[in-house]
Amino acid sequence: MNTRHEVHGHIGHERADGSAIALTRLLELDAEVLASYLAELTARIAEVADRAPERILDLGSGPGTGTLALARRFGSATVTAADISPQMLHRLHKQAAAYGVAERVSTVEANLDERWTEIGEGGPFDLIWAAAFLHHVADPGATLAQAFEHLRPGGLLAVTEMDFFPRFLPRYAGVGRPGLEARLHAATNTQPPHEWTGPLQDAGFSVVERRPFEISLDSTQTGPVLNDYAQVCLTKLRSHATDVLDADDLAALDALLDATRPHSISRRDDLSVRTTRTTWIARRP
Numbered sequence: 051m052n053t054r055h056e057v058h059g060h061i062g063h064e065r066a067d068g069s070a071i072a073l074t075r076l077l078e079l080d081a082e083v084l085a086s087y088l089a090e091l092t093a094r095i096a097e098v099a100d101r102a103p104e105r106i107l108d109l110g111s112g113p114g115t116g117t118l119a120l121a122r123r124f125g126s127a128t129v130t131a132a133d134i135s136p137q138m139l140h141r142l143h144k145q146a147a148a149y150g151v152a153e154r155v156s157t158v159e160a161n162l163d164e165r166w167t168e169i170g171e172g173g174p175f176d177l178i179w180a181a182a183f184l185h186h187v188a189d190p191g192a193t194l195a196q197a198f199e200h201l202r203p204g205g206l207l208a209v210t211e212m213d214f215f216p217r218f219l220p221r222y223a224g225v226g227r228p229g230l231e232a233r234l235h236a237a238t239n240t241q242p243p244h245e246w247t248g249p250l251q252d253a254g255f256s257v258v259e260r261r262p263f264e265i266s267l268d269s270t271q272t273g274p275v276l277n278d279y280a281q282v283c284l285t286k287l288r289s290h291a292t293d294v295l296d297a298d299d300l301a302a303l304d305a306l307l308d309a310t311r312p313h314s315i316s317r318r319d320d321l322s323v324r325t326t327r328t329t330w331i332a333r334r335p
């Protein structure tokens with residue numbers, strides 16, 4: 051696997067502490083639990099592509115959940131994974147080796163808010179993938195313009211976003227008042243879903259499709275990893291809830307997150323994951 055370095059300032063942008071580790075764990079659990087969604091999406095890209103992608107760029111790759119899914123789907127493609135975080139790219143290297151695709155994966159450490167000079171060496175690309183990334187950049191229009199430049203004519207851009215944080219609990223979770231998770235989400239998820247159709251068209255893309263993937267899976271479909279995923283997601287929301295939920299709801303949430311308590315998320319068998327991922331597949335004409 052090759053590693054190229056292109057860090058232009060903003061080195062402190064990534065967090066070299068426990069939060070990078072926590073985010074990595076969340077992203078990897080997310081990909082494991084939602085593996086069927088990733089498989090469906092990459093299969094759809096294969097159907098829409100004018101030919102099998104050979105050169106792929108993963109923007110804001112994180113620990114490489116998309117990189118690995120793409121390397122598996124497109125067995126002869128090379129994938130360039132770009133991210134600002136060296137911790138994420140380090141994890142991606144390890145995962146690519148573990149999955150036996152290291153020779154087809156390279157990483158570029160870069161702030162994608164700036165010019166993508168070194169990334170250009172791996173292009174032009176047949177497919178660019180941006181999962182849970184575009185809303186992070188300073189100027190999405192400028193990012194989409196650079197993606198357009200780095201695609202060959204006929205190449206595809208796939209953008210996907212989590213519309214809202216996943217939900218897991220039944221309405222009555224066995225502790226506190228019914229509707230706890232709904233109140234937690236109402237208090238902490240205050241942003242409207244992202245909408246990229248207009249910005250994609252403004253950048254010159256033709257939008258092939260915009261599709262909300264409605265996901266609803268229980269533990270018979272996901273396996274026990276669902277409990278770990280729910281624990282990590284609800285722990286993250288708990289960290290934003292202190293000032294926005296009342297004391298009864300906070301106590302109920304803490305009881306659910308406590309592995310020693312009877313209704314603990316880590317041990318219950320009535321969880322399901324409900325979420326929506328909206329995906330845009332766009333073509334450079």
Ligand SMILES: C[S@@+](CC[C@H](N)C(=O)[O-])C[C@H]1O[C@@H](n2cnc3c(N)ncnc32)[C@H](O)[C@@H]1O
Binds near residue numbers: 112180187
């Ligand atoms: C929510 S994570 C998504 C990771 C991955 N695409 C996934 O779906 O699992 C967002 C990623 O974007 C990266 N990122 C955010 N701003 C960036 C920037 N300006 N340049 C490069 N990477 C950036 C972060 O380091 C992080 O790995």
